[in-house]
Amino acid sequence: MMRYNHLGHLGSIVVSFLTLARLVPLHTWSCLFRGIKMASAILSFACPSSASASVSVRDNFKGRTRLGCLQERCPFSQAKQFGRVAMNVAVNVSRFEGITMAPPDPILGVTESFRADKDEKKLNLGVGAYRTEELQPYVLQVVKKAENLMLERGENKEYLPIEGLAAFNKATADLLLGADNPLVKQEKVATVQGLSGTGSLRLAAALIERYFPGAKVLISSPTWGNHKNIFNDAKVPWSEYRYYDPKTVGLDFDGMIADIKAAPGGSFILLHGCAHNPTGIDPTLEQWEKIADVIQEKNHIPFFDVAYQGFASGSLDADASSVRLFAARGMELFVAQSYSKNLGLYAERIGAINVVCSSSDTAVRVKSQLKRLARPMYSNPPVHGARIVANIVGDPVLFSEWKGEMELMAGRIKDVRKRLYDNLSGKDKSGKDWSFILRQIGMFSFTGLTKAQSENMTNKWHIYMTKDGRISLAGLSLAKCEYLADAIVDSYHNVN
Ligand code: KET
Numbered sequence: 494m495m496r497y498n499h500l501g502h503l504g505s506i507v508v509s510f511l512t513l514a515r516l517v518p519l520h521t522w523s524c525l526f527r528g529i530k531m532a533s534a535i536l537s538f539a540c541p542s543s544a545s546a547s548v549s550v551r552d553n554f555k556g557r558t559r560l561g562c563l564q565e566r567c568p569f570s571q572a573k574q575f576g577r578v579a580m581n582v583a584v585n586v587s588r589f590e591g592i593t594m595a596p597p598d599p600i601l602g603v604t605e606s607f608r609a610d611k612d613e614k615k616l617n618l619g620v621g622a623y624r625t626e627e628l629q630p631y632v633l634q635v636v637k638k639a640e641n642l643m644l645e646r647g648e649n650k651e652y653l654p655i656e657g658l659a660a661f662n663k664a665t666a667d668l669l670l671g672a673d674n675p676l677v678k679q680e681k682v683a684t685v686q687g688l689s690g691t692g693s694l695r696l697a698a699a700l701i702e703r704y705f706p707g708a709k710v711l712i713s714s715p716t717w718g719n720h721k722n723i724f725n726d727a728k729v730p731w732s733e734y735r736y737y738d739p740k741t742v743g744l745d746f747d748g749m750i751a752d753i754k755a756a757p758g759g760s761f762i763l764l765h766g767c768a769h770n771p772t773g774i775d776p777t778l779e780q781w782e783k784i785a786d787v788i789q790e791k792n793h794i795p796f797f798d799v800a801y802q803g804f805a806s807g808s809l810d811a812d813a814s815s816v817r818l819f820a821a822r823g824m825e826l827f828v829a830q831s832y833s834k835n836l837g838l839y840a841e842r843i844g845a846i847n848v849v850c851s852s853s854d855t856a857v858r859v860k861s862q863l864k865r866l867a868r869p870m871y872s873n874p875p876v877h878g879a880r881i882v883a884n885i886v887g888d889p890v891l892f893s894e895w896k897g898e899m900e901l902m903a904g905r906i907k908d909v910r911k912r913l914y915d916n917l918s919g920k921d922k923s924g925k926d927w928s929f930i931l932r933q934i935g936m937f938s939f940t941g942l943t944k945a946q947s948e949n950m951t952n953k954w955h956i957y958m959t960k961d962g963r964i965s966l967a968g969l970s971l972a973k974c975e976y977l978a979d980a981i982v983d984s985y986h987n988v989n
Contacts, residue, residue, distance in 0.1 A: 599718045599959055607957040615955040616973055618964040621770070621936045623837060623902055626970045631902070633837050635894045639884035648880060653873045655864040657686020657845070661879035664886035665830055665845045669799065669813055676820055680853040683860035685846050685867065686874045689838075690800045690831030691719060693846040697796065697827050698727035699866045700848075700859075701761060710761040710796065711753065713737075715961060717770045717798070720763065734762075737772050742929035742941060744774050750787055758792045766799035766828070767812040768935025771963035775805070775934060781815050785822060795819050796827040803835040805934045807903035809896065820849050832882055834936065834967075835899055843878025902967075906936060909969045913938070916978035923986065936967040946984040954980035 597605060603619025625631050656662065662684040666677050676682055687693030701708060710729055712720050713736035724731045734756070735748030753762055764784070769775055776784060788795055797816050803809045819826055831844040846863065850856040867873070885891045910930060917927040930938050942950065942962035950956040956977065958964045969977060 599961075603957050603959060606951070610955055610957070612955040614976065616957065616969070616977065618956060618958045618966075618968045618977075621834065621965045621967060622839060623834065623906075623936075623967040624970070626905065626972070628968070628970050628973075631837055633895070633898050635885055635891050635898055636836060636838070636881055638891060638894075639881045642884050643877075643880050648876075650876065653686070653876050653879070655868050655873050656684075656860060657874045658876060658879035658883060660883035660887060661686055661843075662845065664883050666847055668802070668809060668886060669828060669830060669847060670817060670820055670849075671810070671813075674817070674820070676849055681850050681856050683848040683850060683856040683863065685860060685863040686879055687829070687844045687846050688871065688874060689833055689842040689844040690798065690829055691723070691844075692842065692871075692874075693829035693831070693844045694720070694723050694798060695727060696863060696866060696870075697829060697846050697848075698723050698729050699870075700863060702727050702729050703866070704862070705759075705761075708759060708761060709757060710763055711756050711793075712763045713749075713765070713769070715771055716763070716765075717800075718959075718961075720798075732756075736769070737774065737939070739941065742939075743932070744776060744780070746776065746780055746783075750783065753784070753787050753793065754791060756791065756793065759794070760791070761794050761796045761827070762788055763796045763798060764815070766797045766802065766815050768801035768805035768937075770800070770935070771937055771959070771961055772939045773933025773935050773937050774939075776815075778814065778818070781818050785819050785824070788819075789822065789824060794826060795824060796829075798829050800829075800831040801834055801935050802830070803896075803899045804903055804906075804936060807900040809835075809899070823851070825849055825851055832878065836882065836885070836895070838878050838881065841878030841881065842875060843882060906966050909966050909971060909974060910938065912971050912974040913966070913969070913977060916974050917981060920978050921982045921985075925985075936965055938964050938966055940964055940981060942981065942984055943988075946988045949984040949988045950980050954983070956980050 596602075600620055604617060607615060607617040607619065623631055665686075666682050666684045667674075670677055670682065685693075685696065687696055698710075701710065707730070710724050710731040711734045712724075712731055714733035715737060716733075721731065734752035735745045737743075738745035738748070756762070765775070767775055785795075787793075797819075799813070799816060802812045805812045816826075816828055826849045828847040828849070829844065830847065832841070833839045833844070836843075848856070848859045848863070850859055885895050910933075914927055914930045917930070921927065929941075933939060940962045944960045944962075947958055947960050947962055950958055954976075956964075964977075
């Protein structure tokens with residue numbers, strides 16, 4: 494709905510207009526614009542025919558306005574030129590015309606499509622979020638108790654310091670490294686509360702961008718989809734190391750080692766502390782040792798993403814063993830933590846970035862720079878989730894209750910995994926070995942279904958999952974395993 498009326502054709506008007514554009518202050522222009530709008534039109538400027546040869550309004554205003562635009566993105570490109578500046582009157586044209594539609598998020602977008610589906614059989618196995626056997630969201634009892642404690646104590650809502658709640662930062666480092674870890678005692682760990690796992694990863698990425706310009710981050714292939722976005726947005730270069738071997742449906746350990754070896758010395762190696770997302774395949778402790786050897790040899794910096802501590806095995810300590818193994822070698826490293834899954838605090842956005850340093854003096858400086866990066870981004874973090882974690886970890890009774898509930902959640906996922914395997918091997922008469930499902934750990938199963946097969950799961954069976962073939966077992970009930978197995982067998986054998 495654009496209408497163009499050319500406003501005269503006199504060269505002298507154009508010349509005077511150009512001069513005016515340079516001299517007249519911005520607010521005068523807005524008055525003029527408003528006046529013309531009253532006559533039901535917006536005065537706008539057509540794109541210069543070539544960006545370099547023409548004077549755009551942006552040039553005239555020395556960057557104070559963004560009216561100028563490039564030819565290929567300009568909604569007014571049909572305008573006729575009058576010398577170097579052309580004028581059109583356009584009606585109802587948004588200043589955001591050049592903003593294109595973003596694609597839906599490959600993980601969180603799945604939930605949006607799920608909500609829009611009216612079919613009764615629908616199942617959301619997209620996002621990694623724990624559900625009860627009744628497929629309802631679950632708030633841990635221990636979380637409710639910790640929240641009650643907060644009410645009883647009448648906690649205030651004052652700003653937290655930039656680095657977050659001190660009691661939380663202590664609790665989270667203790668949980669990660671072990672309370673009696675000498676690194677914690679010697680204050681060699683810089684811990685800053687973050688906006689859950691994602692925000693903590695993003696803060697670390699900003700530190701890398703600022704203090705290690707040009708350094709590369711190596712991420713596993715495949716990895717959690719948001720890793721690439723995080724490093725792209727932070728302008729940190731990244732490349733992939735081999736991780737998953739589709740032939741064995743297992744770890745491509747030799748490929749992983751070779752790629753880490755081949756990376757430029759001093760690269761950051763992003764590792765999933767436990768329950769690798771999306772594959773559910775973790776290195777063994779012996780393999781972790783070898784990975785640490787190569788990283789040390791090449792002077793790389795390990796960067797752990799720990800989003801599932803306690804969810805892989807049910808034990809907080811066992812799931813932190815990879816990180817502790819590296820830290821015990823005296824290596825400097827990054828660890829991003831999240832409490833979305835293990836405490837079910839998805840919406841509270843609570844996590845942390847820990848930088849293990851070789852001295853307490855370094856840790857103080859690193860922390861000061863993390864704070865400096867956080868302040869203009871979000872100022873300081875939210876308090877609610879931090880108090881929940883601090884109250885639970887700081888209270889022996891609540892802490893042991895949490896462990897019990899975590900074992901329960903991890904146990905339910907293991908049961909569902911087993912039931913799905915039983916159903917698949919019972920129904921699929923082709924002889925295909927589905928036992929890889931039992932070997933995978935954590936919230937997910939990487940089914941090996943292709944994009945087309947995953948789409949069949951959604952379009953035909955109303956089962957929502959990510960297009961890389963990942964299903965969240967945390968969103969599955971024992972009762973729905975049979976239906977899911979039917980869908981998988983159909984998609985696997987009948988869709989190319
Ligand atoms: N790291 C990994 C490996 C991860 O799977 C997630 C979340 C996060 C970090 C961040 O979670 P946060 O809530 O920011 O602490 N993964 C699930 C949810 C998501 O994609 O945001 C998922 O893969 O479904």
